Amino acid sequence: MLVLALDTATSTVTAGVVSLPDSGSPVVRGQRVAADARKHGELLMPNVLAACAEAGVALRDVDAIVTGTGPGPFTGLRVGMVTAAALGDALGKPVHGVCSHDAIAREACADRLSGNLIVVTDARRREVYWAGYEAEGARVTGPHVEAPAVLVERLGGFPSVAAAGERADVTGLPVIGPATAGAAGLVAVAADALRAGADPGPLRPLYLRRPDAVEPGARKRVSA
Amino acid sequence: MTSGLVLGIETSCDETGVGIVRVDGDGTTTLLANEISSSVEEHARFGGVVPEVASRAHLQAMVPAVHRAMATAGVTAKDVDAVAVTAGPGLSGTLLVGVAAAKAYAAAWEVPLYGVNHLAAHVAVDTLQNGPLPPALALLVSGGHSSLLSVPDLAGPVTPLGATIDDAAGEAFDKVARLLGLPFPGGPHIDRVARDGDPRAISFPRGLTGPRDAPFDFSFSGLKTAVARHVEALERTGTPIPVADVAASFQEAVVDVLTAKAVKAAREHGMEILCLGGGVAANSRLRALAQERCDAAGLVLRVPKPVLCTDNGAMVAALGAHLLARDATPSSLDLPADSSLPVTEVLVG
Numbered sequence: 311m312l313v314l315a316l317d318t319a320t321s322t323v324t325a326g327v328v329s330l331p332d333s334g335s336p337v338v339r340g341q342r343v344a345a346d347a348r349k350h351g352e353l354l355m356p357n358v359l360a361a362c363a364e365a366g367v368a369l370r371d372v373d374a375i376v377t378g379t380g381p382g383p384f385t386g387l388r389v390g391m392v393t394a395a396a397l398g399d400a401l402g403k404p405v406h407g408v409c410s411h412d413a414i415a416r417e418a419c420a421d422r423l424s425g426n427l428i429v430v431t432d433a434r435r436r437e438v439y440w441a442g443y444e445a446e447g448a449r450v451t452g453p454h455v456e457a458p459a460v461l462v463e464r465l466g467g468f469p470s471v472a473a474a475g476e477r478a479d480v481t482g483l484p485v486i487g488p489a490t491a492g493a494a495g496l497v498a499v500a501a502d503a504l505r506a507g508a509d510p511g512p513l514r515p516l517y518l519r520r521p522d523a524v525e526p527g528a529r530k531r532v533s534a
Numbered sequence: 535m536t537s538g539l540v541l542g543i544e545t546s547c548d549e550t551g552v553g554i555v556r557v558d559g560d561g562t563t564t565l566l567a568n569e570i571s572s573s574v575e576e577h578a579r580f581g582g583v584v585p586e587v588a589s590r591a592h593l594q595a596m597v598p599a600v601h602r603a604m605a606t607a608g609v610t611a612k613d614v615d616a617v618a619v620t621a622g623p624g625l626s627g628t629l630l631v632g633v634a635a636a637k638a639y640a641a642a643w644e645v646p647l648y649g650v651n652h653l654a655a656h657v658a659v660d661t662l663q664n665g666p667l668p669p670a671l672a673l674l675v676s677g678g679h680s681s682l683l684s685v686p687d688l689a690g691p692v693t694p695l696g697a698t699i700d701d702a703a704g705e706a707f708d709k710v711a712r713l714l715g716l717p718f719p720g721g722p723h724i725d726r727v728a729r730d731g732d733p734r735a736i737s738f739p740r741g742l743t744g745p746r747d748a749p750f751d752f753s754f755s756g757l758k759t760a761v762a763r764h765v766e767a768l769e770r771t772g773t774p775i776p777v778a779d780v781a782a783s784f785q786e787a788v789v790d791v792l793t794a795k796a797v798k799a800a801r802e803h804g805m806e807i808l809c810l811g812g813g814v815a816a817n818s819r820l821r822a823l824a825q826e827r828c829d830a831a832g833l834v835l836r837v838p839k840p841v842l843c844t845d846n847g848a849m850v851a852a853l854g855a856h857l858l859a860r861d862a863t864p865s866s867l868d869l870p871a872d873s874s875l876p877v878t879e880v881l882v883g
């Protein structure tokens with residue numbers, strides 16, 4: 311099965327074409343990773359086509375799409391999700407959403423860990439998104455959005471042996487695995503559902519924050 | 535000319551619009567679908583559009599809106615010859631959702647993508663109702679823009695003659711409505727209550743109409759403040775607010791300036807047609823006074839029906855159809871969403 315995987319939940323824009331065999335691990339056939347980008351909207355679609363070209367396939371050859379659903383800063387996150395939704399609709403192919411932290415954890419836990427893993431990414435505004443995983447990669451807490459100091463406090467109740475993700479440094483733990491979600495990790499998380507041909511259900515972005523909006527208070531007078 | 539079917543996507547503010555337009559070999563455009571999913575009710579309690587709330591709504595509404603449009607038009611993916619999308623101006627976060635979706639549809643269907651200017655699209659929509667548009671002067675008024683444009687050719691460069699220097703006309707309607715205790719968005723409510731009021735009851739200022747003022751620019755901030763002062767003065771003396779008279783007099787001040795400047799601009803630039811567009815063009819007094827003044831000046835007035843005046847996907851598809859008909863060079867897939875796209879750029883490369 312040929313799967314297109316996208317993730318724009320961080321400042322990295324990822325697009326990859328992955329072969330998912332009937333059993334065993336996904337194999338990346340073409341991937342474009344634009345690190346530290348602030349131009350998700352401009353980079354994503356050209357990179358999707360470049361990843362397809364590298365894999366030697368056309369978009370219409372793809373059997374399914376997997377997209378990271380965050381958590382991530384809103385504007386960038388939406389680029390990947392709406393692109394995945396529209397591609398799936400246009401091609402008549404299913405679109406599976408997976409938590410972007412799960413994809414990072416899946417790659418970080420490829421070699422079995424001796425204990426828990428924390429995945430931490432940048433939430434801006436001096437906060438981080440984080441989630442906790444047991445040694446084999448199953449998520450047991452999160453994702454949350456909190457200040458790094460609060461996360462460090464919580465580590466007392468969730469002893470971990472390593473951290474992954476672009477802000478793994480805030481934990482003080484040994485850093486392993488990828489900084490952001492890669493195509494192989496994204497597809498691995500959705501592998502069971504993909505192989506079963508399961509109905510993916512609606513895509514739900516993990517914003518974790520309400521929109522900034524305040525209801526207007528009393529009218530300000532203009533007269534002196 | 536190239537004929538074909540164009541799907542247009544509009545997400546510059548709070549409406550997720552998807553339109554489908556057919557253009558024939560002679561350049562005639564026909565509207566096949568115009569689906570709109572609005573998040574306006576989610577913004578009402580904030581008294582204005584909240585970009586993040588609108589952006590979230592666009593993400594949820596986009597694919598279903600495309601489905602409804604295709605079903606209404608009775609077409610399938612293989613019938614679509616091009617995808618057009620508003621590339622700007624507008625809210626950057628909301629534009630991005632539409633642009634990303636349009637790129638995905640264009641790439642998956644292997645058809646050209648046209649990233650177009652929202653203001654030019656407001657003018658192009660008129661052709662769906664009133665046929666081919668000869669060179670015209672366009673007055674575009676909404677909650678986000680107030681512009682006078684010279685449009686010699688729909689697919690060619692547009693010349694801006696003037697614009698608001700502070701609030702957009704629709705913004706002034708929203709703020710005055712709030713002052714009068716009327717709901718958001720204010721335009722339709724002011725229009726409704728003003729029908730029972732006297733437009734000459736209160737003499738509100740006409741902004742930028744002095745001899746040394748920019749002839750085709752607008753200013754509505756002073757007017758808004760004048761209305762607030764008037765209401766506050768009445769409140770201080772415990773006098774009941776004559777809501778209908780205030781609404782009618784405010785509305786008259788806005789449409790008086792808009793129509794006077796538009797007619798003057800048309801005459802000075804040798805245009806025989808005045809075209810209205812934007813949400814405020816749905817205002818009944820603006821339409822009536824524009825008609826009166828165009829008749830007196832010997833101009834032809836063209837105003838699309840209200841559903842085509844407010845933001846929608848049909849206008850984007852209509853402009854895309856004119857570009858496709860002329861075999862315009864499509865936009866590239868790294869097309870940016872540009873919140874401050876200048877109106878001179880009708881098609882983004």
Ligand SMILES: [Zn+2]
Nearest residue numbers: 652676812845
């Ligand atoms: Zn508009």
